[in-house]
Every structure is written in C-alpha cells, then in structure tokens.
Amino acid sequence: MKWLLFAFKNVLRNRRRSLITIIITAIGSSAILIGGGFALFTYDGLKQGATRASGHLVIAQKNYFSGEEESAMQYGLSNWQDIKQRIEQDEHVKWVIPRIQLSGLISNGEKTAIYMAEGVDPEGEVKAREFLIDKGEWLSSTSAENEDAQILLGKDLAKSMKADIGSSLTLLSTTADGALNGIDVEVHGIFSTGVPEMDKRMLYIDIPTAQALLDSQKVSTLHTYLNNTDDTEIVAEKYRAQFPDNALKNWEELAFYYVGVVNLYNRLFGVLGLIIVIIVFFSVTNTMSMVVRERTREIGTLAAMGTLPREILRNFVLEALVIGIIGSVLGMAIAGGFIIFLENAGFMMPPPPGRNVGYPLLVYFSGQLFVMTTIVLIVISVLSALLAARKGIRQPIVDALSHV
C-alpha cells in the first residue's frame, strides 16, 4: 500500500504533465468505449431486425436453400402443418409462422409490372414483425367469400400501378404444374420498407391466396421465433436431429447485411482501437521517459540504499498503473456523459446505403468493453513504463548519482 501511495505522490509531482497523459489516456479510453458502443448498438439493432425478419430458425425442404426451383413450390414444404404443430410444443418457441415466396406479374389493366410477393399468415406476422403501413390497414385474417383477396402493396409499386386503397389489381403467376394462373385482388394497404428497391417490387398476400395462385398446398418456409436469441444454437441442434429430412438455417446464416456490417465495423473499429492504443503507448512512454530521465539521481540514490532494480522498476510501473487506471475511469465518465447526452439529444443517423430511412444515433455502454479497454490501456501503460524505466535502472549507480 505504501508503494502505491508513493506512486500516487510521484504522479502528482509534475501535475501538468501527468494531467496531459491522463487526459490522452482518458480520451483514448472514451473513444474506444464510444466507438465500440456505437458498433454494439448497430449490431444489436441489425440483429433484432434480422431475427424479426426471418425468425431465429428457418425450416425448409431439404433442397430449398441450395437448389434452384424449376417450377413454383418444387422445394416447398408439404408437411408444414405437422412440423409446425410439433415445434409449437417446444418451450423455447414463441411463434412458428409459415411463409410462401412467389413472384409474377401484377396488372391494373393498363400497365403490368413484375412483383415479388410473400404469402403470410396475417395474424402471426403482425406478432413477429413490424410493418410500416403508410395507408390503409394490414391484411385481415379472413376475407369474405364474395370479396376479392386482400393485398398489401409496396408504396412505389402502388405508385407505379396508380393504385390506392380499394383499387382492384390482378396477380399473375405460374402454378406448381407450370400453368399460368391469375387472381383478382384488392389493395388493402400500402407499406414502406425503407428500402426503395423493395418498395418498388414487394407485396404481401395471405397464405390461402398465395396457395390458390400457385395451385399448391405447400409453403416455402417455416419461421421459428424463440423466446431467447441465445438459445438459437441449442434449439437448432435439436431440430436438426428431430427433422433430418429438412434443411435448417439460423438467422445469422440468412442475415447477409448483418454479417457484412459486423465484419466492416469490426475492422473499422479494430483499426481505430489500434491507432488509439498506439497513441496512448507513445504518450505514456514519452511521459515515463521524461520521468525516468528527471529522476536519474533519485534512481541512483535508491539503488545505493539497497533497492533492487526490479523494485525501482515496480515503482515506475505502479506510477503508470495509477495513470492508466485514472485515465480509464475518466474515459468511462466521459463516455458515460456522452452516451447520456446522445440519449437525450435525439440525433438521427443518415439512411444507410440502399435505404431511405435513418435511425437514431445511440451508443451502448458495455461493461465488458470497459473492462477490456481498461485492461488493454493498463497493460500498455505498464509496458511503456517498463520500456522507459529499463534504461534508467541499467545505468551504473555512480553515473546515476552524478547525473545533473
């Protein structure tokens, strides 16, 4: 304890210089915490988005993910209701939602365009996903028999079809047998995804309508939503054993955007962190070198009195430790203040590439990141001190004592 007290007193010896070093360490620490926290916030947002979109696990026919369908629903799931029933009994599972992927032509009588559609269970989907309905309403669970089937149109597709709520349109597609089939639909709502390319092509219909259009009782995929994302792998393993004839992918395998962003940010913030660590290293090394040079005579005195070189080294290491700890804690305080400020300021980030909706600028505080940053900065400070003090303690005592 005495040695730590002496180290603290020595740090206060040249207050201005120590303060500058502490501030550099604190800025480095806060930059890592803020940068890392922003990355974590982004990862979390994308992860939630990805799991909401696809569910945690997607079960399909064996060749669905790897093969190219020659006809509609060639690789569809025929026993999906049985699988759904079995999965729904699992305590880890929140919802199981079937979906049908299809494409074809949409026409208003005057103009025809290509569409990409998703056949959904209206009741199940609203529980799992959020839809940004610009106009009208989400699909009803059941349409009256004498009414046209309901459809939800992407806003740019609606614009292209000059359609509004209540407009009648015709969907054309090829059936599972390869025949051309058509169905009249009524626009029940207009939605926006935030991705212009999707808004130009995308539409939603209910599963019975999609099945009628494709003339098939199959669905493309079953999307399993779990209570806890962390259980994904455990549950996946279980289902792989339970349904060996089916293909199964987890959300991460399907979230290409998420994986791309994570890889990009990890590299970006990794390089940033490395630069910060190097700056802190040189700053502390510079300070400790000056400290050692200024205290050469003192080092000689302590050595003459019987202090071992490693004990002298320990004193400098403790000083660097004090600087590293104070700098890291100050860095945490700066980062904490900045995070609180952002939460209250309500700043928005511009839309990412390929999207037209921005998102709030928020930063997560991660205790794990703080501990890691503090450890790295302390190790860097201690290494700097060792490097700087090593030269000082190697000097012959007589030379050190006569140092002016």
Next chain:
Amino acid sequence: MDTLVSLRNISKTYHLGKTTVPALQHVSLDVDASELVALSGPSGSGKSTLLNTCGLIDTPDEGEYTLGGESMLSRSSKELTMVRRNKIGFVFQSFNLVPVMTAYENIEYPLLLTGMRNMERKKRVDKILDQVGLEQYQQQLPDQLSGGQRQRVAMARALVKQPMLVIADEPTANLDTQTATHIIDLMKDLSRRYGTTFLIATHDQRMTERCDQKITLVDGKINTNDMQITADSELNKGRNG
C-alpha cells in the same frame, strides 16, 4: 578493536575516450569498527572512488575488499545490493532525499526495503527522529526543510537500519558553519550510540580534526604521513591510557 573495512591493493582506472585516468593506485587501508574516518585530499585525488568502492556502488579493477570479515568483490550485483540494504548507509552532499516523501517517509524507506514490521518500523523511525531533533518536522517535505534539517533527515535515513558502515560524501559542504558544527557533533554522537563506522569524505578542517582517523589521498594513493600520524596518535592514546 575489530577491523570492519579492509582494502588490499585496490586499483581503479577510468577510461575517458583515449585517456586513462588512474583514480586509485594500489590502495590498502584498514578501518576499525565504530571509527570516524575522515578522507581528505584535493579534487580528483580519488576520495569519491574510494568511498564508492567501500560503499559497494563501484567496483575496483583489482584488489581485495572485505567488510566485516566477508569478501565483497566476488559477489553478484544482487548480493551487493542486499549488503548495501542491510549493512551500509549513505549520506550525500546534496542530501538526495526523495522530494515526494515526507521526512518521516524518507527515514522509513530503508526499513520498508528490509520488510520490517509496521510497529517495529515506527518505533525505530520515531526514536531516530527524536535523536536528530526533527520530531516536529516529520511530516514536512524536504523542500520545506532547511539545509541542516535535510542533512539530519539524510543522516537519520542512513542510520535508521543500524548499519555497520556509513559512507558520507562531503556531508557538511552545503551547510553554513553553525549547522555544519551541529551535523559533525551529531555524527559523532550517533556513531557512539550505534557503534557505526563513518567513512567521511570532507574538506572541512573541523570535521577532520574530530575524526578518529584522517586519511589523505593524493593522486589515487594514500599519503603515508597520515598513516604515521594516526599510528603515533594511537600509540600515545595507549600510553596515556
């Protein structure tokens, strides 16, 4: 009396570029335990080299050095550090106190190195603070003390571990006459109390006169007249006794 310091045929040469400077030339010397020995001589005569050798912070090129009957020059650097830690104290001309430590902490430092228990350490520091008359200044930092007070702290620091030998390099050089006299009296007193041998490099005539033995170095050699004077003085002391 037992011989504490014994130097035999000690030589040391410094190499400054292409020039060689013989600092000590075949110096042999015996110093008894509890003696106050004054080491004088002109600048460059080898006083500091001799002190550094005796204090184990410099190594001679040749010769033999025994301290308390134990040979020193064959020891490793770590062993020499441990000898200095336990058996040798230093008093420097410029005091060399650690500026961030209080007077108390400066004195306590050598005891911290020995790993002495807290209570024992406190007892020792309090006692020596009392003996050097600095009780009321114990919480002062060195720059809050006068030159004389700083040198007293330095002496207390050297003596607190009760070493066999204290090496003092010009301990009164930076002090005024009155303070220097006090310091000389104090050294004499502490030497008597602790039975410590003092090896003092000095130009101060008053100090030289009050020492038990005076050695003059000239060009790295001991002036043999001094040895003779000291021997005569010892003989007279014996006769009178």
